[in-house]
Amino acid sequence: MSAVVVTLPDGSQRSLPAGSTVGDLAVSIGSRLAKAAVAGLLDGAEVDLGATLSDGALVSIITAESEPGRHVLRHSTAHVLAQAVVQLFPGAQFSIGPAIEDGFYYDFELPGGRTFNDEDLVAIEARMREIIRAAQPFTRAEVSAEEALRIFASQRYKREIIERVSNGAADSSDSGEADASGTISVYRNSAEFVDLCRGPHVPTTSRLGHFALQKVAGAYWRGNEKGPMLQRIYGTAWESDAALREHLHRLEEAAKRDHRKLAQEMDLISFPSELGGGLAVWHPKGAIVRKIMEDYSRQRHLEGDYQFVYTPHLANANLFAKSGHLGYYADGMYPPMEMDNGTYYMKPMNCPMHCLIYAGRQRSYRELPLRLFELGNVYRYERAGTLHGLLRIRGFTQDDSHIFCTEEQLADEITSILDFVLSVLRRFGFHDFEFNLSTRDPAKSVGTDGMWERATSALREALERHGLEYEVKDGDAAFYGPKIDIDVRDAIGRKWQLSTIQADFNNPERFDLEYRGADGAMHRPIMLHRALFGSIERFFGVLLEHYAGAFPTWLAPVQARVLPVAAAHHDYADTLATTLRSRGFRVDVVHADEQLGKRIRTAKVEKIPHVLVVGDDDVRDSTVGVNPRGGDVRRGVAIADFVDELTVEVSESIVVEEQ
RNA sequence: GCCGAGUUAGCUCAGUGGUAGAGCAACCGCCUUGUAAGCGGUAGGUCGUGGGUUCAAUCCCCACACUCGGCUCCA
Numbered sequence: 051m052s053a054v055v056v057t058l059p060d061g062s063q064r065s066l067p068a069g070s071t072v073g074d075l076a077v078s079i080g081s082r083l084a085k086a087a088v089a090g091l092l093d094g095a096e097v098d099l100g101a102t103l104s105d106g107a108l109v110s111i112i113t114a115e116s117e118p119g120r121h122v123l124r125h126s127t128a129h130v131l132a133q134a135v136v137q138l139f140p141g142a143q144f145s146i147g148p149a150i151e152d153g154f155y156y157d158f159e160l161p162g163g164r165t166f167n168d169e170d171l172v173a174i175e176a177r178m179r180e181i182i183r184a185a186q187p188f189t190r191a192e193v194s195a196e197e198a199l200r201i202f203a204s205q206r207y208k209r210e211i212i213e214r215v216s217n218g219a220a221d222s223s224d225s226g227e228a229d230a231s232g233t234i235s236v237y238r239n240s241a242e243f244v245d246l247c248r249g250p251h252v253p254t255t256s257r258l259g260h261f262a263l264q265k266v267a268g269a270y271w272r273g274n275e276k277g278p279m280l281q282r283i284y285g286t287a288w289e290s291d292a293a294l295r296e297h298l299h300r301l302e303e304a305a306k307r308d309h310r311k312l313a314q315e316m317d318l319i320s321f322p323s324e325l326g327g328g329l330a331v332w333h334p335k336g337a338i339v340r341k342i343m344e345d346y347s348r349q350r351h352l353e354g355d356y357q358f359v360y361t362p363h364l365a366n367a368n369l370f371a372k373s374g375h376l377g378y379y380a381d382g383m384y385p386p387m388e389m390d391n392g393t394y395y396m397k398p399m400n401c402p403m404h405c406l407i408y409a410g411r412q413r414s415y416r417e418l419p420l421r422l423f424e425l426g427n428v429y430r431y432e433r434a435g436t437l438h439g440l441l442r443i444r445g446f447t448q449d450d451s452h453i454f455c456t457e458e459q460l461a462d463e464i465t466s467i468l469d470f471v472l473s474v475l476r477r478f479g480f481h482d483f484e485f486n487l488s489t490r491d492p493a494k495s496v497g498t499d500g501m502w503e504r505a506t507s508a509l510r511e512a513l514e515r516h517g518l519e520y521e522v523k524d525g526d527a528a529f530y531g532p533k534i535d536i537d538v539r540d541a542i543g544r545k546w547q548l549s550t551i552q553a554d555f556n557n558p559e560r561f562d563l564e565y566r567g568a569d570g571a572m573h574r575p576i577m578l579h580r581a582l583f584g585s586i587e588r589f590f591g592v593l594l595e596h597y598a599g600a601f602p603t604w605l606a607p608v609q610a611r612v613l614p615v616a617a618a619h620h621d622y623a624d625t626l627a628t629t630l631r632s633r634g635f636r637v638d639v640v641h642a643d644e645q646l647g648k649r650i651r652t653a654k655v656e657k658i659p660h661v662l663v664v665g666d667d668d669v670r671d672s673t674v675g676v677n678p679r680g681g682d683v684r685r686g687v688a689i690a691d692f693v694d695e696l697t698v699e700v701s702e703s704i705v706v707e708e709q
Numbered sequence: 710g711c712c713g714a715g716u717u718a719g720c721u722c723a724g725u726g727g728u729a730g731a732g733c734a735a736c737c738g739c740c741u742u743g744u745a746a747g748c749g750g751u752a753g754g755u756c757g758u759g760g761g762u763u764c765a766a767u768c769c770c771c772a773c774a775c776u777c778g779g780c781u782c783c784a
Binding site: 280284324374399438529530615644648649655683 | 713741742743775779781
């Protein structure tokens with residue numbers, strides 16, 4: 051009997067009888083590995099455990115605890131979901147069902163336009179568990195397009211995928227169903243259920259089970275909003291019940307940080323429906339935090355040699371025609387207003403107006419880089435279904451700057467902007483960044499190849515000077531130039547896109563911007579768009595979630611609350627508050643109309659950084675009892691000492707994590 | 710914009726084809742408080758808005774507004 055020799059990831063070699071499978075290899079290595087195995091990697095390609103080993107292959111085992119392994123579990127669970135739906139809803143069309151981050155989904159179309167409801171999910175989940183208990187094997191077969199079309203004769207979406215694959219027209223939206231080589235494979239896991247799939251899958255449904263169905267949602271077939279709307283069921287699946295529970299717990303924790311909930315509870319911001327969708331009002335406690343953010347931003351921009359400008363909310367349509375916004379983004383703008391001398395629009399961006407300021411007089415190379423800065427209010431008509439608290443809003447404020455510079459200055463300027471951005475974001479408690487470089491989409495862009503190349507390489511150079519890792523997003527740039535987007539990770543690891551630095555050679559052309567060079571000739575400047583917070587509203591929402599409402603002391607709406615133990619201490623408490631306010635701190639007092647324990651609890655629930663309790667001892671000794679958020683109570687602290695501590699804490703923006 | 714689910718007291722939520730309830734908050738008393746919920750009472754709602762069905766609608770139907778979960782979009 052002949053043998054195959056394969057190489058493992060550690061470089062060691064193993065010999066197995068010819069015809070052995072990846073699963074046999076796992077068994078030969080060890081029983082624990084065999085138990086954890088869900089698929090294999092054979093010469094770089096993911097395969098089923100049942101795949102036959104080829105001589106000389108490089109093989110590794112994919113286990114359930116790895117991300118690729120969970121991906122397999124999730125994908126297989128999606129198949130079981132489709133099988134359950136097809137059984138429970140005869141005539142259901144099933145389209146695609148990929149694994150996604152933390153879970154999976156599957157898209158269906160039910161006969162007669164029926165939709166899923168919550169009870170359906172319960173029934174579907176029960177049926178899935180029956181299928182899993184039945185330990186049905188996933189059996190792979192490769193078939194011809196003709197045979198696949200016959201197998202899926204009653205499944206219009208599957209037929210469409212098969213036709214695209216066999217025409218060589220498959221794209222990323224077909225991934226998971228078939229591979230780009232045009233090989234069509236199907237997986238059968240019972241007599242009555244077969245699905246079109248590239249694989250790999252777990253060997254039997256018994257390997258699944260640590261899953262939960264989560265929600266139903268509409269989703270367009272192939273993501274095309276002109277196409278049919280399918281019913282999507284989302285679920286999550288893990289390698290163990292412990293991992294599943296942990297994931298569900300993480301979701302609960304994230305829900306507790308929801309900025310909309312916190313904004314309501316903490317009386318920071320609201321969205322009165324009388325005002326209209328996507329429009330927020332800032333209540334006093336939200337507004338003071340915003341003011342501090344803005345004051346800090348202004349201070350940093352002054353230090354950074356930016357010049358402040360102000361521009362109106364409305365502008366004549368001619369301006370937006372000139373800037374190209376009406377051509378490219380009219381759908382995202384509020385509808386026009388007809389006025390006596392023309393048509394006006396709410397501004398969706400500040401840049402056209404900043405261009406007018408630049409163009410207002412002749413400019414010299416000696417003025418460049420010219421950095422204009424504005425906290426500019428803009429209005430964008432976001433479609434009704436896309437609004438999302440402060441994170442997607444129709445009226446917002448950009449910390450917007452437009453920098454006009456020469457092409458030679460570009461790389462230096464971007465380099466210093468990167469320093470500036472990261473320094474500001476760190477002050478707000480973000481330390482984990484990811485950078486994306488978006489490049490040209492030739493189908494949707496203006497400017498010459500040379501300009502795009504030079505601007506893109508300037509952005510790249512700035513990233514590389516800082517030694518920053520970055521991902522290139524091909525074709526993601528705006529129509530007017532390449533950009534760097536900066537994502538941050540928050541306290542619980544979620545990613546938020548915040549800052550952006552964008553090169554623009556379109557607006558300088560459109561506005562015919564020029565400067566007199568050292569050579570005496572006129573030259574065209576390059577413009578950079580740059581926002582750090584992006585939108586103040588959105589940034590505030592992200593901060594709320596990042597800190598779970600427990601703002602660091604420098605940002606907290608109320609930095610300290612004074613609680614007199616009894617009415618006899620009211621005067622002392624009021625005097626203490628006045629003293630602290632005179633030192634620039636935000637302090638309030640709650641008199642002894644309720645018991646102390648109750649008032650302390652209220653202050654803690656409000657996440658106030660310092661609760662100051664004053665009683666007889668304090669009146670006698672000019673001291674204060676300090677109860678910090680997340681720290682230990684100290685009695686008898688001298689007022690002067692507390693003022694010093696608070697001063698240091700605010701200036702160093704020490705973050706006191708909530709317990 | 711599309712699919713689905715919602716909207717009841719200031720907040721969080723029960724509830725019913727015969728015009729509504731809890732907890733917290735508010736207000737008023739009592740308690741005089743030393744580090745995370747003291748006790749009692751009072752008040753508070755055109756049940757999102759507008760139509761329709763019905764003897765009767767907060768409940769059923771339709772439209773609209775807003776919210777939520779997705780899809781699509783995001784300069």
